[in-house]
Amino acid sequence: xxxxxxxxxLFAATFVSEDLACITAGLLIQRGEVGLLTGMxxxxxxxxxxxxxxxxxxxxxxRVTLQWRWLRQPAALDDLKRWLDRHAAGAIVGSRFLPGTRxxxxxxxxxxxVPLAVFALWALIASVLWTPTLVLLTASLGDAFLGWLAxxxxxxxxxxxxxxxxxxxxxxxxxxxxTPAARQRTSARLARLRRWEFWPMWLFxxxxxxxxxYLAIRFRGIGTMTAANPGMPDxxxxxxxxxxxxxRLPADVTIPFVRIPPADxxxxxxxxxxxxxxxxxxxxxxxxxxxxxRGTGVKLIRSDDDAAAYLGAVTGRVVAxxxxxxxxxxxxxxYRMPAWPRGRIFSITDKHFPFxxxxxxxxxxxxxxxxxxxxxxxxxxxxxxxxxRTHVLERGARLQLAIAGNHxxxxxxxxxQHLITPALxxxxxxxxxxxxxxxVGRFDIRYGSVEAFKAGEDLAIxxxxxxxxxxxxxxxxxxxxxxxxxxLFRQWWIVFxxxxxxxxxxxxVSSLGRLRDLVRDHLATxxxxxxxx
Numbered sequence: 001x002x003x004x005x006x007x008x009x010l011f012a013a014t015f016v017s018e019d020l021a022c023i024t025a026g027l028l029i030q031r032g033e034v035g036l037l038t039g040m041x042x043x044x045x046x047x048x049x050x051x052x053x054x055x056x057x058x059x060x061x062x063r064v065t066l067q068w069r070w071l072r073q074p075a076a077l078d079d080l081k082r083w084l085d086r087h088a089a090g091a092i093v094g095s096r097f098l099p100g101t102r103x104x105x106x107x108x109x110x111x112x113x114v115p116l117a118v119f120a121l122w123a124l125i126a127s128v129l130w131t132p133t134l135v136l137l138t139a140s141l142g143d144a145f146l147g148w149l150a151x152x153x154x155x156x157x158x159x160x161x162x163x164x165x166x167x168x169x170x171x172x173x174x175x176x177x178x179t180p181a182a183r184q185r186t187s188a189r190l191a192r193l194r195r196w197e198f199w200p201m202w203l204f205x206x207x208x209x210x211x212x213x214y215l216a217i218r219f220r221g222i223g224t225m226t227a228a229n230p231g232m233p234d235x236x237x238x239x240x241x242x243x244x245x246x247x248r249l250p251a252d253v254t255i256p257f258v259r260i261p262p263a264d265x266x267x268x269x270x271x272x273x274x275x276x277x278x279x280x281x282x283x284x285x286x287x288x289x290x291x292x293x294r295g296t297g298v299k300l301i302r303s304d305d306d307a308a309a310y311l312g313a314v315t316g317r318v319v320a321x322x323x324x325x326x327x328x329x330x331x332x333x334x335y336r337m338p339a340w341p342r343g344r345i346f347s348i349t350d351k352h353f354p355f356x357x358x359x360x361x362x363x364x365x366x367x368x369x370x371x372x373x374x375x376x377x378x379x380x381x382x383x384x385x386x387x388x389r390t391h392v393l394e395r396g397a398r399l400q401l402a403i404a405g406n407h408x409x410x411x412x413x414x415x416x417q418h419l420i421t422p423a424l425x426x427x428x429x430x431x432x433x434x435x436x437x438x439x440v441g442r443f444d445i446r447y448g449s450v451e452a453f454k455a456g457e458d459l460a461i462x463x464x465x466x467x468x469x470x471x472x473x474x475x476x477x478x479x480x481x482x483x484x485x486x487x488l489f490r491q492w493w494i495v496f497x498x499x500x501x502x503x504x505x506x507x508x509v510s511s512l513g514r515l516r517d518l519v520r521d522h523l524a525t526x527x528x529x530x531x532x533x
Contacts, residue, residue, distance in 0.1 A: 006034045007042040014046030021046065022131055026138025036139070044131040051106055051123040058110020081112045083390040088114060089122050096126035097182070181369070188375040196484070197407070197475045198376065211489050215496040220503075226510040228467040228499040231437020234510045235499065236466015239522045241290050243319050245464050248435045253459045255446070256281075259290065260311065260318040268311040269304065272320055281322045286403075290317035291522070298404040324446040324460050327353070328453065329405040330416055333471045334432050335440040335494050338501045343429045343439075346491065348416030349473040354381070354401040358393025365389040374401065377410045384410075405444060405462070413475040419454055427456030435464075439498045442469035467495050 006028065013021035025039035084091060092109070095101040109119050192198040216222040226235035231248065233240055243259045258275040260268050276285070287310050288298040297314060300323060301307050311318065329351040336343030354374050356367040364385060368378050381401045382389050393399060402410040432438055444462040445453075452458035471491045474484040503509055510518075 007038050010034070010039060010042040011046040011049075014043055015050055018043075018047050018050070019134065022134040023138045026135045026140075029135065029139040039139075040132045040135050043135060044127050047131055048120075048124050048127045051102075051127065052116075052120055054103060054106035055110040055114070055116065055119050055123075058107035059113065059116075060110070080108070080390060084109065084112055084114055088118055092119065092122035093126040093129065094181075096130045184369045184375065185378075188369070188378060192376050195376070195477065196481045197477060207485060208488050208492070212492055215492060219496040219500045221509065221512070223509040223511055223515065224499040224503060225467050225495050226499065226515070227502040227507040228440050228495050229438050230502055230507040231435060232466045234515070234518060236441060237468050237510075237515065238518050239291055240466060241317070242288070242463050243290055243317075245466075246319075246461070248438075249461060249464060250431060250434055253431055254461045255321045255324055257319050257321045260287075260320055262315060262317060265308060265312040268318075269308050272307055272311070273304065275320065284323045286321045286323050287311070287314075288319055288321075289314060290319050296408075298406070298409070300403050321462070323403075324462070326446045326448065328448065328450065329353075329411075329444065329446050329462070330419060330453070331405070331413075331472045332428055332443045332445060333441070333469065333473075333491070334428055334443065335498065336429070336432065337498060338439065338505060342426075343432055345420050345425050345428060346494070347471045347473045347487070348419045349471075349475075350414040350416035350419060351405040352412040352414060353403065353405070354410050354412060355398050356393070356401065358395055358397040358399070360395035361392065363390050363392055364399065367393065368401075373412065374410075380408075380410050405446075407472060407475045412477075413472055415473040415476045415479065417473075419450070421454045421456075423456040424454055427459070431459075431461075438464075438466075439502070440495055441466045442472070467499070 010021055010025050010028075013024065022043050025034060025043050028034040029036050029039045088109075091105060095105045106119075106123070196204060212222070216224070226237055229235045232245065236245070243257060246254055246257055256279060258272075258279070260272055263271070275281070284300050284302045285307075286298065287301050287307065289296070299306075299310050301310060331349035331351065333346040333348070334343055335346050354377075356364070356371055356374060358367070362370070365382055368381050368389075369375050374381060385399075385401065405411050407413050428443065431443075442465045444465070446460040446462055447453040447458045449458050471487055473479070474487050499507075499509075
């Protein structure tokens with residue numbers, strides 16, 4: 001075999017997995033099958049070529065992508081360019097040791113036209129620092145790796161492959177703690193794992209799904225829950241229109257709204273502007289899908305250009321509302337058995353909108369990662385505020401990171417039991433009873449004064465969710481997993497019990513086939529939303 005063959009193979013392998021190629025080179029050097037200089041040089045040149053290739057991709061396609069309307073933000077791009085010009089050395093070299101940052105940073109360097117000579121110099125330095133270290137370390141420890149694995153795999157290629165995989169995992173683990181920034185991110189990820197409120201929905205809801213299956217048997221079918229609210233299509237289980245529901249509520253306690261139907265973007269913008277003039281609305285306003293999902297697509301609109309960008313991206317039905325500044329918001333979960341003269345408040349979620357305070361030194365990104373709570377959803381906030389993530393907040397300046405009162409979009413939920421009063425319960429009951437055919441669900445309400453809210457005044461309903469609404473106070477960080485499940489189980493029992501009672505009174509029940517079709521159609525037509533606020 002030609003001496004160039006293994007070198008060429010290692011060079012090519014870096015385009016598949018840089019770390020695995022370096023570990024393989026170290027093991028081959030340890031076995032004497034590749035020369036030390038050959039192995040290190042092949043890997044270094046392959047990694048360097050790949051880095052320059054990423055820059056070239058950004059340079060080649062950057063001009064095209066910058067023409068996309070949602071990326072056309074000259075001020076933000078200028079800020080990023082100035083930051084990268086000042087910190088090119090630290091950013092390019094540091095990304096080599098920071099997992100998940102190299103690809104976006106190197107492509108962005110091309111998009112922002114960082115000079116090739118500058119980029120290539122620091123990329124080469126990063127490769128020279130990283131690659132020989134990894135190759136030599138693997139070569140030095142090769143015997144130790146193989147000695148540990150020999151009793152299981154023998155001394156052949158299976159042992160070498162296992163050693164390479166073990167070395168790769170070790171390197172990845174080291175990278176997770178290699179720099180202060182990496183340690184911050186790793187710490188945040190570990191903290192999320194410990195907090196059930198951030199678990200994937202499929203995992204958290206598995207026990208709830210089994211409980212719902214039991215309730216479906218207990219109350220004669222899954223469709224029973226659709227009779228819980230005969231005044232809403234299918235009880236408000238899936239796909240219901242926010243605007244249709246808001247129309248059924250008293251106007252004096254509901255934030256005004258207009259519908260924007262599907263049409264060409266220019267016509268939709270004109271319709272929105274016409275409605276705003278007629279109703280004397282002013283920016284900012286809020287746009288959101290008429291059929292939403294966990295706060296996705298809620299956007300604060302500050303100008304005609306913002307509205308045009310949103311309505312061009314979200315092609316389905318949209319609801320527009322004037323922005324209510326709050327500053328408070330609550331999720332009030334209400335229920336009433338059909339035979340009861342009055343309903344009750346099951347729970348209240350006290351919503352706290354996240355913010356960071358400037359110190360005159362740190363960037364928005366640094367402040368986000370430093371905040372003990374905000375860092376747990378850093379990806380949400382940094383994506384949302386991509387345009388200003390490198391801005392330095394002045395000392396004393398406060399940046400609110402979210403306006404949508406939704407846990408998945410970054411709002412902190414606290415149990416609001418202390419907000420429940422007889423006056424508030426009576427007012428919520430009166431509003432609910434004015435909606436013929438509504439018995440259970442959650443009101444999302446903005447208000448300006450805690451005392452007025454507790455007195456049943458100063459209510460501005462953002463929206464009303466039906467049978468599948470959550471009692472979202474369970475996401476209070478101080479709530480135990482057992483308590484959360486206990487409350488959710490009780491909530492779902494109430495929904496099915498109300499549905500069964502209405503069923504006995506003659507309310508219609510949706511079939512399993514219809515529910516299946518509703519879910520399928522909802523998932524099939526779910527649009528691609530802009531980043532939520």
